[in-house]
Amino acid sequence: MIQFSNINKQFDQFKVLNNIELQFEEGNIIALIGPNACGKTTLIKTLLGMVIPDSGEIFYQGKSIKNDWNYRNYIGYMPQIGKYPENMTVGQVIGMIEDLRNVAHKDLDRELYESYKLKDILYKRMGALSGGTRQKVSAYLAFLFHPQVLVLDEPTAGLDPLSALILREKIIKEKQKGKIILITSHILSELDDIVNQIVYMEEGKIIFNKPLAQVKADTGKEKLTEAIAAIMNVDKRG
Amino acid sequence: MKKVVKYVAFDILRNKIVIAYMLFLFVFSMGLFLMEEVPEKSLMSLLTLNLILVPLISVMFSTIYIYNSSEFIELLAAQPIRRKSLWLSFFIGLASALAIAFFIGCGIPILLFSANSVGITMIITGLLLSVIFVSVSMFSSVYIKDKTKGIGVALLIWLYFSLLFDGVVLFVLFQLLEYPLEKLIIGLSILNPIDLVRIISLLKMDVSALMGATSAVFKQSFAGNIGSIISFVVLLLWMVLPLYFSVRKFDKKDL
Numbered sequence A: 001m002i003q004f005s006n007i008n009k010q011f012d013q014f015k016v017l018n019n020i021e022l023q024f025e026e027g028n029i030i031a032l033i034g035p036n037a038c039g040k041t042t043l044i045k046t047l048l049g050m051v052i053p054d055s056g057e058i059f060y061q062g063k064s065i066k067n068d069w070n071y072r073n074y075i076g077y078m079p080q081i082g083k084y085p086e087n088m089t090v091g092q093v094i095g096m097i098e099d100l101r102n103v104a105h106k107d108l109d110r111e112l113y114e115s116y117k118l119k120d121i122l123y124k125r126m127g128a129l130s131g132g133t134r135q136k137v138s139a140y141l142a143f144l145f146h147p148q149v150l151v152l153d154e155p156t157a158g159l160d161p162l163s164a165l166i167l168r169e170k171i172i173k174e175k176q177k178g179k180i181i182l183i184t185s186h187i188l189s190e191l192d193d194i195v196n197q198i199v200y201m202e203e204g205k206i207i208f209n210k211p212l213a214q215v216k217a218d219t220g221k222e223k224l225t226e227a228i229a230a231i232m233n234v235d236k237r238g
Numbered sequence B: 001m002k003k004v005v006k007y008v009a010f011d012i013l014r015n016k017i018v019i020a021y022m023l024f025l026f027v028f029s030m031g032l033f034l035m036e037e038v039p040e041k042s043l044m045s046l047l048t049l050n051l052i053l054v055p056l057i058s059v060m061f062s063t064i065y066i067y068n069s070s071e072f073i074e075l076l077a078a079q080p081i082r083r084k085s086l087w088l089s090f091f092i093g094l095a096s097a098l099a100i101a102f103f104i105g106c107g108i109p110i111l112l113f114s115a116n117s118v119g120i121t122m123i124i125t126g127l128l129l130s131v132i133f134v135s136v137s138m139f140s141s142v143y144i145k146d147k148t149k150g151i152g153v154a155l156l157i158w159l160y161f162s163l164l165f166d167g168v169v170l171f172v173l174f175q176l177l178e179y180p181l182e183k184l185i186i187g188l189s190i191l192n193p194i195d196l197v198r199i200i201s202l203l204k205m206d207v208s209a210l211m212g213a214t215s216a217v218f219k220q221s222f223a224g225n226i227g228s229i230i231s232f233v234v235l236l237l238w239m240v241l242p243l244y245f246s247v248r249k250f251d252k253k254d255l
Helices: A040-047 A070-074 A090-101 A111-115 A131-143 A161-176 A212-219 A224-237 B002-014 B016-035 B039-068 B070-077 B083-113 B117-143 B147-175 B182-189 B193-205 B215-223 B225-251
Strands: A002-011 A014-024 A029-033 A055-060 A075-078 A149-153 A180-185 A197-202 A205-211
Touching: A002 A040, A014 A040, A014 A205, A029 A040, A040 A149, A040 A180, A070 A075, A075 A131, A090 A131, A090 B002, A090 B070, A111 A131, A111 A161, A131 A149, A131 A161, A149 A161, A161 A180, A197 A212, A197 A224, A205 A212, A212 A224, B002 B016, B002 B083, B016 B039, B016 B083, B039 B070, B039 B083, B039 B117, B039 B147, B039 B193, B070 B083, B083 B117, B083 B225, B117 B147, B117 B193, B117 B225, B147 B182, B147 B193, B182 B193, B193 B225
Parallel strands: A029 A180, A029 A197, A075 A149, A149 A180
Antiparallel strands: A002 A014, A002 A055, A197 A205
């Protein structure tokens, strides 16, 4: 269980996170949705300990993550734009992360390694990779250690349809193992039918946090993208 | 933490600048010793070079390296690694790479040609200077987010310590020539590690007469055992304090 309690964060004069109260339970795929610059990425960065909130606390399994780092063993993170040392090869980056995590080789989840054919690019420099290929490496690293929590920031943004489909299948599989999967996105179409909880953010505030079925019922739309568009439109007029 | 140090050190070694720096120092110091009959004279020239080059390379290389590693740092920060260990690993990696480069490039020629107390002092102070300026650069680059600005500030730091500071001291000295200022000057030299190293080395070489009117006071305050202990403690503080504050800042920094 992940719990955000009263999180506030300000960059200069700009309030990026405003009194965030959230709770995520195991076995759910949560979609974190909102317009650009609404604080989605900052919110997940606070969960990863990369951004330190001005006030409030985050709890993982009931324990505060403040000044703790062991909890990161249980989180797999796929960043929006994978940043890697440019002159390391793909193989070196993967080897380094495996080494740092200290997990036995047989306990690794190497499914995406096969399906993304990472073997063919093992000796390429990170700097020479295209955006989509980087995303594949990020996805592989996120799932590699069987983490209990998966944080996927715009996972399908740079991927081609086939690779996005592979990722989708993988996410469904992991959900069945009872994991918490947090996905942020502004285009959800590929992931429409696999999420079951929607958190909608705007200007650093949580507007609502509801099960998917209820969002659909409230807006009277069948498709998630349409439902979200309807909500955003209402917001603009209101 | 050991593993992170390993990867940082590996990454620095692949960066050929440190190797080039080491080779340059080696060729230059060997050249000085081979061309000059009296090793003391070569040591003097070497000291002049070291006081300019070692801080410059240390501060600039570390600053640029840290900014260029922002992706590396971000990647590692998302892993289960303590923030403090991450930052200290970068310090250890940089400091040891530059210290080793100095030792091989400059230390070995000194040991070959002039392995006396003067030479040893020069090696130790050179190593300290390398580490001090890594520490100073970590302090400035953790506070400044923008890369261009950060590199500019690093250059200014070097300029300040190797040129401007002396200018200010001289200015004060000439303005207040009638007053007994020796104590003040000693106090001021503590504020600049390069000056401190220069004084320690010159006193060891026993050429303090070159330093003019206040040399007698310097000799009294610095040459004795207590004096050298104090100056080394001050140099250690120059190493530890910027690092300490940079670790504190990095622990709370948003990446």
